[in-house]
Amino acid sequence: MSFSSFGLSPFLLQALAEMNYERPYPIQEIAIPAILTGKDVLGIAPTGSGKTASYVLPVLTQLSMSKGETRNRHIQSLILVPTRELAIQVEEVFKTFARSFPNPLKVKAVYGGVSINPQMKAMMGVAVLIATPGRLIELAESNAVHLSAVKSVVLDEADKLLNLGFQEEMQRIIGWLPEKRQNLLFSATLNDKVSEVKQILLRDPLVLKIETEADSVELIQQTAYRVSDARKGPLLRYLIRSRKMKQVLVFTSSTFKADQVVEKLRKNNIDAQAIHSKKSQDARNKVLRNFKAGHLKVLVATDLISRGIDIEFLPFVINYELPRSPKDYVHRIGRTGRAESTGEALTFVTPEDEHHFKIIQKKMGKQVPFEETDGLDLNGY
Numbered sequence: 200m201s202f203s204s205f206g207l208s209p210f211l212l213q214a215l216a217e218m219n220y221e222r223p224y225p226i227q228e229i230a231i232p233a234i235l236t237g238k239d240v241l242g243i244a245p246t247g248s249g250k251t252a253s254y255v256l257p258v259l260t261q262l263s264m265s266k267g268e269t270r271n272r273h274i275q276s277l278i279l280v281p282t283r284e285l286a287i288q289v290e291e292v293f294k295t296f297a298r299s300f301p302n303p304l305k306v307k308a309v310y311g312g313v314s315i316n317p318q319m320k321a322m323m324g325v326a327v328l329i330a331t332p333g334r335l336i337e338l339a340e341s342n343a344v345h346l347s348a349v350k351s352v353v354l355d356e357a358d359k360l361l362n363l364g365f366q367e368e369m370q371r372i373i374g375w376l377p378e379k380r381q382n383l384l385f386s387a388t389l390n391d392k393v394s395e396v397k398q399i400l401l402r403d404p405l406v407l408k409i410e411t412e413a414d415s416v417e418l419i420q421q422t423a424y425r426v427s428d429a430r431k432g433p434l435l436r437y438l439i440r441s442r443k444m445k446q447v448l449v450f451t452s453s454t455f456k457a458d459q460v461v462e463k464l465r466k467n468n469i470d471a472q473a474i475h476s477k478k479s480q481d482a483r484n485k486v487l488r489n490f491k492a493g494h495l496k497v498l499v500a501t502d503l504i505s506r507g508i509d510i511e512f513l514p515f516v517i518n519y520e521l522p523r524s525p526k527d528y529v530h531r532i533g534r535t536g537r538a539e540s541t542g543e544a545l546t547f548v549t550p551e552d553e554h555h556f557k558i559i560q561k562k563m564g565k566q567v568p569f570e571e572t573d574g575l576d577l578n579g580y
């Protein structure tokens with residue numbers, strides 16, 4: 200599928216080509232045509248899925264087709280966002296695309312924490328307003344902006360809006376909108392509060408859910424163990440035994456280390472096999488089949504299998520060694536906690552790894568709690 204099949208404005212198609220957006224992301228494939236037909240949409244999609252463009256492009260297309268209707272201070276499209284940062288980010292995306300029109304639409308972001316006067320003055324002729332709820336109410340109450348001509352309203356990161364306690368403000372704002380309008384609701388999660396807003400706001404919506412890795416990371420309980428290189432083997436055996444692991448996938452960063460870990464486990468009467476690039480395809484298939492069937496307790500793997508392999512109900516992943524790339528870390532731990540079942544990812548971190556693990560956590564956008572193992576008696580493991 201390509202962007203040109205949707206019926207987007209040709210000016211936007213040109214802008215997309217200039218920005219090297221080659222193909223629509225999954226959320227865009229579904230949301231763009233639906234929004235263009237005027238349907239309400241509920242998109243369960245986290246940041247990173249391409250959700251912003253999935254509403255910016257059709258909303259701008261619609262606005263560009265309705266001629267000259269921005270009456271003074273009567274905005275046509277309202278985007279409600281929870282934070283100033285998101286407001287600025289969404290404004291940037293709108294502006295980038297809006298610039299491509301011969302008669303550019305005026306786009307403006309407003310948020311609290313800064314002086315209101317310049318924002319009041321800037322409302323004249325705005326077609327698309329991106330706003331945090333509190334500041335929007337202030338502006339509307341002082342007649343700096345009117346919502347009675349709004350054609351489309353977007354609630355972006357609705358779960359965050361609700362978690363930040365904007366429920367009342369949102370309801371007030373919705374009450375000021377005209378009856379006839381298009382409603383778009385985007386949220387990373389579909390919790391009770393979001394469902395409530397869905398009931399109030401949306402009419403016969405198209406519901407779409409985009410699963411991303413960031414999504415599954417949320418389902419995974421992660422722990423990091425500070426451990427010296429020499430104590431990794433005993434710690435692994437201690438965890439397998441004390442946590443009564445029925446099955447576990449252990450990752451190493453080299454084939455050599457994978458074989459070594461397997462050997463040590465076997466010496467200690469723990470059933471283990473390795474899978475890596477130095478094994479034949481037949482041997483790999485056999486080991487994986489055994490593991491999936493539950494006949495093998497410990498599978499030790501390199502990053503060869505961290506991508507794409509779906510093992511149902513795998514409760515534990517252990518990172519015996521860190522991967523070089525943060526992406527691989529997310530792929531690895533994504534082998535557990537699939538299909539909304541929770542899993543655990545345990546990561547061994549040596550003093551030399553500390554800095555690299557900080558980078559991994561930053562890239563993943565999640566802090567992992569540490570457990571110290573110095574005081575742990577590993578004798579006999």
Ligand code: AMP
Nearest residue numbers: 220222223224246247248249250251252
């Ligand atoms: P978002 O989830 O809206 O925050 O978008 C995540 C990132 O993906 C942003 O940096 C967008 O510029 C980029 N992006 C969105 N859609 C596409 C696409 N179809 N092709 C390439 N990049 C995209």
